Amino acid sequence: MAERGRRSELSRERIAIQALRYLDRHGLEALSMRRLAGDLGVGTMTLYGYFRDKDELLDAVVDAATAERPVPKRRGRAWRPYLRELLVGMHASLCQHPGLVGIRLRRPIATASAFEITEAGLQALADAGLTDEAGARAFRALFLYTFGSAAFHAPPPEPDDGPPWRAVLASLPPARYPILAAQGLEVVATWSRAGQFEHGLDLLLDAIEARADQTDGSP
Amino acid sequence: MAERGRRSELSRERIAIQALRYLDRHGLEALSMRRLAGDLGVGTMTLYGYFRDKDELLDAVVDAATAERPVPKRRGRAWRPYLRELLVGMHASLCQHPGLVGIRLRRPIATASAFEITEAGLQALADAGLTDEAGARAFRALFLYTFGSAAFHAPPPEPDDGPPWRAVLASLPPARYPILAAQGLEVVATWSRAGQFEHGLDLLLDAIEARADQTDGSP
């Protein structure tokens, strides 16, 4: 009898890709070795033939997501638009796969492919005229801001009962919270509006450019 | 017979403070209802008389940590040094209690006490001359950068086997990673050096100040 044929194609990569799909659909909390194995139509312990433990599998999931969106090529662009594209892409990738944030938070990923974006960013900042140290610090700041933005991008899967802030904002005593009591809803709406990430990113790039000009000694 | 007397003082606050201590010592992964109850010398189910579920307990832990470090008073200071102190304090609090990062990441906290720092920050930015929207966006950028910085501050409890990057950095092919292959260790060392957080914070404040001056119309 012809089998479904799923098991015959089992590999580290196939398992990681399926895990990423599971993550996108059900979230990090729901991803267990037992459920992933069931999804793949194999016994739970089969997965341990491909990965030492769950952490090693999650590392492979991060790599699978990284491979999905290669670091863009420079193609002669100026440092600033290129750097901006690097980080907008990283932000989009993390927002597309929100589960990755939790994985990378628990234990920083240090693989060669994870360093590709770092290399590209440092190169761009060197071209901008920053010293090695200023470039390293500036890229780290951009990375941390991008990661923080993605971490707070969406209350993962359940906005069930309306905006969770509304009741709290309405209850703030105006004497102690003059701004939020009056305009809290607008403030919160601004935060989740499109362009918020890019706004902060452009602030950082403004400051980096200003310092680069200073270092250059040009007027 | 005189009991140890621990149970008689049980309250939401006492439980939350003990949970925070447990979190600091053993990390978020290790904190279970069973172990916390054992720590307090009560049965596991006793905790459910004070909190509906674990999430509600974790919210109380965040509040306990927030109460520990009140939002500093303005006391007539200029907007920029004050705003800087607000965020340096938040960063220090998150680094002092690394488990809080994981809690707040899973589900944004929206309590009145969590909004205190927002109110203070928005007030400072209004004094700087930013519009309501620019102030809301700038504060959000500062908050997200600060949170991201704290999230990557320390690989929680185990740097066991030396720097985890060393081997990976040494293996990067210089042709594709010219900067990191040559100076990877210095780059990574710069990231974890004291002052990295403040460096990025000052970049953001520089850009905010520059835009504020522009809005003012002053030369």
Add this chain to the structure above:
DNA sequence: ACCTGAACACCGTTCAAGT
């Protein structure tokens, strides 16, 4: 009123056994 043991439906992982 306040507390709690037993039980249920889950985890990740080890081990010894299957083919």
Add this chain to the structure above:
DNA sequence: ACCTGAACACCGTTCAAGT
């Protein structure tokens, strides 16, 4: 070689019972 059921030491939470 590759796969896997049973078992172990855990979870959060419900329920019914204790005082």
